[in-house]
Amino acid sequence: MRKNDDKFEFVDIEELINDNSSEKEKVPALEKANSNDEDTGKKKGFRIHFSFEVRIITFIVLILFLFFTACFLAFNVINHTTHEELIYKEYTTVNYKVCLKNSSCVDENNHYNVDDLDNIKISFDYNADYDEIIKYNNSYYINAISRVYNKEDNSIIYYEKENYLVDNTELKGKDKSFSINESVTLDYNKYKELINDYNRDDSYSEVEVVLYLTDKNETRKISSLVIPLVNDNMVISKNNKDELTRIEDREVSLWDSYSITCAIFSSLLTICSLFAIYKVSKLVFDVYNNRSRYEQEVDNILKKYDSIIVVARDGYETISEKEIVKLDTFDNLLEVKNNINKPVIFSKINDVKCEFIIEDDEKLYKYVLKEADFQK
Numbered sequence: 246m247r248k249n250d251d252k253f254e255f256v257d258i259e260e261l262i263n264d265n266s267s268e269k270e271k272v273p274a275l276e277k278a279n280s281n282d283e284d285t286g287k288k289k290g291f292r293i294h295f296s297f298e299v300r301i302i303t304f305i306v307l308i309l310f311l312f313f314t315a316c317f318l319a320f321n322v323i324n325h326t327t328h329e330e331l332i333y334k335e336y337t338t339v340n341y342k343v344c345l346k347n348s349s350c351v352d353e354n355n356h357y358n359v360d361d362l363d364n365i366k367i368s369f370d371y372n373a374d375y376d377e378i379i380k381y382n383n384s385y386y387i388n389a390i391s392r393v394y395n396k397e398d399n400s401i402i403y404y405e406k407e408n409y410l411v412d413n414t415e416l417k418g419k420d421k422s423f424s425i426n427e428s429v430t431l432d433y434n435k436y437k438e439l440i441n442d443y444n445r446d447d448s449y450s451e452v453e454v455v456l457y458l459t460d461k462n463e464t465r466k467i468s469s470l471v472i473p474l475v476n477d478n479m480v481i482s483k484n485n486k487d488e489l490t491r492i493e494d495r496e497v498s499l500w501d502s503y504s505i506t507c508a509i510f511s512s513l514l515t516i517c518s519l520f521a522i523y524k525v526s527k528l529v530f531d532v533y534n535n536r537s538r539y540e541q542e543v544d545n546i547l548k549k550y551d552s553i554i555v556v557a558r559d560g561y562e563t564i565s566e567k568e569i570v571k572l573d574t575f576d577n578l579l580e581v582k583n584n585i586n587k588p589v590i591f592s593k594i595n596d597v598k599c600e601f602i603i604e605d606d607e608k609l610y611k612y613v614l615k616e617a618d619f620q621k
Contacts, residue, residue, distance in 0.1 A: 296548065304525035311518035318511035325504050331493045333375040337468040337486045339456070341367045356478045362433045365481070369456040371425040371467050380419045384459045385467075387411035387429055391436055391474070393443040393450045404443035410454065425467075429454065437474045450474040462493070539616035543599060546575060546614075547591065553582065554601075557592045567609040578603060578612045 344350040346363045369387065387410045395401035410429040436452045444450060455469040468486065473479040536544075547554060572578050581603050582589055590602040597616035602609065 296551065297544065298548075300528065301525060304521055304528070308518050308521045308525070311514045311521065315511045315514035315518065318507040318514070322504050322507045322511065325501075325507070331375065331379065333373055333491055333493065335467075335486060335489045335491055336370075336372045336374075337456075337489075338370045339367065339468045339470050339483050339485055340370075341365055341470055341481065341483075343481070353481065353483075356480055358478055359433075359437070359475060364433055365431045365470075365472060366428065367431060367454055367470055368428040369425065369468060371456065371458070372422060373424070374422045376421075378419060378421050381417065381423055382461065383416040383423070384413050385411075385416060385425050385427075386413045386457050386459075387427060388455050388457065389431060389436065390453045390455060391439055391450075392453070393440050393445075393448050396447055396449045399449075403445065403448055404440060404450075406439070413459075425456070425458070427456070431472070433472070436472075440474055460493075537616060538619040539597065539614070542619070543614060546601075550579075550589065554589045554591050557590055560592050560594075567604065568607060570608055570610045572610060572612045575601060575612050575614075578610060581610045 341353050342350045343353070343355070343357050343365050344363050345361045347361075348363075350366070351357070371385075389408045389410050391404070391406050391408070392402060393404040395403070410431070411427055416423060416425065431452070431454060440450045451471055451473050453469050453471050456467045457464055458467045466484075469484045471482045471484070473481075547556075572581070578589065578601055585603065585605050587603050587605055590604070591599065592602065593599045599614050601612045601614070604610070
């Protein structure tokens with residue numbers, strides 16, 4: 246409890262040293278306050294003091310806990326999935342024109358004299374149609390595969406090499422369908438010369454131009470054009486899938502009671518973390534923008550000498566007669582503390598006044614700090 250200062254007769258430190266003490270005033274003795282006493286927290290008038298730094302750290306730990314818990318629950322909502330079969334149709338076509346050395350081009354489905362050939366223009370078209378809007382993330386590329394193999398047994402390969410005509414290209418979007426439209430030009434004579442050293446009497450050579458599609462499950466051949474690398478007339482063949490129904494297994498988000506519960510708690514924890522951020526921001530702003538010189542001095546003393554100060558938030562009570570010694574500075578109080586090895590007790594009287602006290606068996610040493618001291 247708070248004491249009235251007019252009850253005490255204060256004795257200067259010089260008078261105490263010279264043993265010229267004033268008349269003793271009868272006051273209740275300050276209850277022993279020792280920070281090393283395990284029962285100190287249980288005595289009347291003492292509470293645990295949380296410093297500004299401890300409160301800030303507590304808020305930060307709370308915010309991080311709320312935020313990461315909210316993220317964990319949101320992650321569970323997003324990844325709470327089930328498998329479903331998605332049916333769709335594919336359409337593929339490959340078309341070509343054979344261009345001759347005289348700069349003219351001939352339509353497909355003809356026999357061609359290889360001596361007249363210059364290059365072959367090839368166009369690939371692919372389309373996938375779904376019954377619903379999907380999010381797709383695919384890619385495609387076009388390769389020219391030159392090979393020489395045995396006429397009787399095409400599993401016996403003498404030579405094979407792949408060349409990219411179109412590098413891997415991403416195909417992303419969200420729609421009920423997606424398509425590929427790509428054209429390439431094949432230099433026929435270049436590929437024919439490429440396999441000359443590997444030709445044999447029992448061999449057959451060709452170059453296959455292939456469109457590949459890569460989805461999350463596999464890379465597969467969509468369509469191709471097979472061009473013989475021969476020394477006489479040749480016929481080009483196409484491998485198309487005019488219409489093909491496919492089934493794709495995919496993961497979709499499962500919205501059930503578990504997902505709803507996680508979503509609700511994630512939202513609540515996010516709101517709580519935002520509120521905690523607001524509170525800690527307001528605390529920091531209030532502390533560092535609205536503190537008087539008096540408050541800053543008190544906080545500096547409490548922070549600097551935290552290890553030797555015991556905080557009595559509701560004041561203190563005394564039960565024996567003590568001689569009150571008023572000290573002019575906190576340094577004087579520290580000298581007394583070093584001499585008698587007693588803890589310093591902090592007591593807040595009101596918003597503009599506090600006192601630091603040391604008690605021994607006979608005397609009560611007091612340093613009073615007031616806001617008025619900083620307004621002179």
